[in-house]
Amino acid sequence: MINKKLISIFSVFFLVTMMAVVMATNGSYKLNTYRYYIYVWNMFLAWIPFVFSLIVHNRYYKGKGIINSILIFICMGIWLLFYPNAPYIITDFIHISVSNYPFKIEDTLEFQRNFRIWYDFILIAFCALIGYLLGVASLYLNQIIVKDKFNNLISWIFVIIVSFLSGYGIYLGRFVRFNSWDIISNPMKLFGYIINSFKLEAIYFTLMFGMVLLFTYILVYNLIIFKNNPK
Template identity: 30%
Template sequence: MNNRFKARISFFAYIALLFTLDNYYSFMIFNLFLAFAALELSFLLPLFKSHKKRNMLVSFVFFIVFILLSPNVFYVVTDLIHLNFFSFDYMEGLHVNEWWNFFVLISGVFIALFFYIVMIKEIQLLLINTKWNKLILLVFMLLGGLGIYIGRFLRFHSIHLFTEPLSLLKQVLDSLNGNSLLFILWMSVLQFIVYWFFVDSKRNEA
């Protein structure tokens, strides 16, 4: 079973679980849908790698849309903060409802991490003959960290990049400080760790 098929099966199975079984994390439907949309776009990247002048504009627009949507994949990892819905006080015994919801949320995060790994592999394949491929990946991760910050703290969604770009840009610039830059750096480092463990070709060949 290839990664593309695994991603689709896991996405639709997880969404079905959220729709049919009782849980506290219905917001994961939307968040994982956005992550899945970015992943599906990554599979189309080779089709839009064009060197013909008449196709350059279409390719440029597609890559911009992909870059704008891509932070949604790793953003799901930050949904772990919603474990605070429950106390998880093991001294009071086993509360099955708490651990069921733990299972639901962690499963969604694992699926998103799988999406991220597959997406990065698709990008790496696209850049395989590019001189600055590692630098481009690092910039991609930094942009991802910025996108996660915008979504988590400024509460902008991807659609706002098209409907309210000036308002978004102003709020981002106004909010940047030492703490926000640290958060962006940490999210970028986490992405790099996932890349280094699961994607880096030299490591996999060792």
């Protein structure tokens, strides 16, 4: 039997995702463009680690045996591979600066006069928030398992490692234009680049984004703890 709380969380995420899809569809219809659907696609990619974290969580507490353990290991590997896609949507704000608006943005007052810019901004922010929280939820579910399997210290080392690996994964996706599928479709090119990509730009971005992901996760984690024990 699946945990009722997980069903509730899944339902809420699905609802808000559908709201974002409606916004993207409306924007695409009004402007006769498909560019808004890139945010929908990125949300779909953010759902992948969340779904696999649910599978891992369910199998860990409900399943038994060697086959079940192997399945958990494989699913956690897939989760880690796709996890950077969840916070990656934050970088979609760059699309505002390169959008071909039918007007020229000459000063900041333009943002007060053109609803289309605000529509783009709100849609990207909404999708980024959904993607980020999908990632947080999936990381939290896996941290619980690591903590149960080992201890609290190991679980936080796990969170730190995942945060900085995700920062580097986002760098590969945004700057080099690799994606999670490349580890299957083009592994040699991907690994070759990783080996030769340790330069200051990659290090700075990885540390910056990794720190942001880590400390915002700690913030959300403590809010969860406070909710469970507000006294």
